[in-house]
Amino acid sequence: MAQKDTAKCILDAAEELFSERGFAETSLRNITTKAGVNLAAVNYHFGSKKSLIQAVFARFLTPFSENLAEALEAYKSRQADDGIELHGLLVLLSGVALRSGGTRPQRLDIFMRLLGLAYTQGQGHLRKFLKSEYGPVFQQYMALVTAATPELSDADRFWRIHFMLGATMFTLSGVDSLTAMAEHDLGEPTNVAQVVDQLLPFLGAGLKAPALKKSV
Incomplete structure (x- = not known):
């Protein structure tokens, strides 16, 4: 998967899960599972959960x-x-x-x-x-x-x-x-x-x- 596609998949998953469950209730593991990526991909593209929330x-x-x-x-x-x-x-x-x-x-x-x-x-x-x-x-x-x-x-x-x-x-x-x-x-x-x-x-x-x- 291209880096741009990976970032989009992470954002799509985070946007949906955050809106359904809330920020505190949604873990990075929930997001990586839904996006079909590993935690290293989230860290590479966004650095932290806070930065991912801001990116959404x-x-x-x-x-x-x-x-x-x-x-x-x-x-x-x-x-x-x-x-x-x-x-x-x-x-x-x-x-x-x-x-x-x-x-x-x-x-x-x-x-x-x-x-x-x-x-x-x-x-x-x-x-x-x-x-x-x-x-x-x-x-x-x-x-x-x-x-x-x-x-x-x-x-x-x-x-x-x-x-x-x-x-x-x-x-x-x-x-x-x-x-x-x-x-x-x-x-x-x-x-x-x-x-x-x-x-x-x-x-x-x-x-x-x-x-x-x-x-x-």
């Missing part, structure tokens, strides 16, 4: 961040004419996410499961890696979101962004089951893009909702 995230996030940077440049070039509008920013982000899945749209729900695990499991090294590698482009995006929501305090915006992220992760990490339920209950087939179309107005309304009055 980078496989999705590197093209995503590159596409997002390009989309933001195009958006900012139109900004003077159209102004900053929250729904447009949400549509921009969702479109980039869907495109970043390439020919495998199901990779988006796998990535959302992984992202949820990054929040709920103790992976401090991963958060540092994500901030270091992808922080600048997300800071650009968040600066536009801040400009589109001047009525919100920093605290309100912080909480609402994280609530939005939680709703998105919950929805998309189980999108196969959700679309099957929708087809059964509504009698219409639904794809991932249509689920996102339903999700965006909900997220935008939540972010723009009037702030609660603080009790005295």
Whole structure:
């Protein structure tokens, strides 16, 4: 097996097992068994389990961040004419996410499961890696979101962004089951893009909702 193919097999196996079992519950032996390689191959290509976890995230996030940077440049070039509008920013982000899945749209729900695990499991090294590698482009995006929501305090915006992220992760990490339920209950087939179309107005309304009055 060529080195490039070996690395891809390891990443494929790690991505699937991490998303199904979690990071701590998945051993390198589990990964090598599924990938059909030995431990030396993992050490050669990735060096450690932590580096392998980071590589799994980078496989999705590197093209995503590159596409997002390009989309933001195009958006900012139109900004003077159209102004900053929250729904447009949400549509921009969702479109980039869907495109970043390439020919495998199901990779988006796998990535959302992984992202949820990054929040709920103790992976401090991963958060540092994500901030270091992808922080600048997300800071650009968040600066536009801040400009589109001047009525919100920093605290309100912080909480609402994280609530939005939680709703998105919950929805998309189980999108196969959700679309099957929708087809059964509504009698219409639904794809991932249509689920996102339903999700965006909900997220935008939540972010723009009037702030609660603080009790005295």
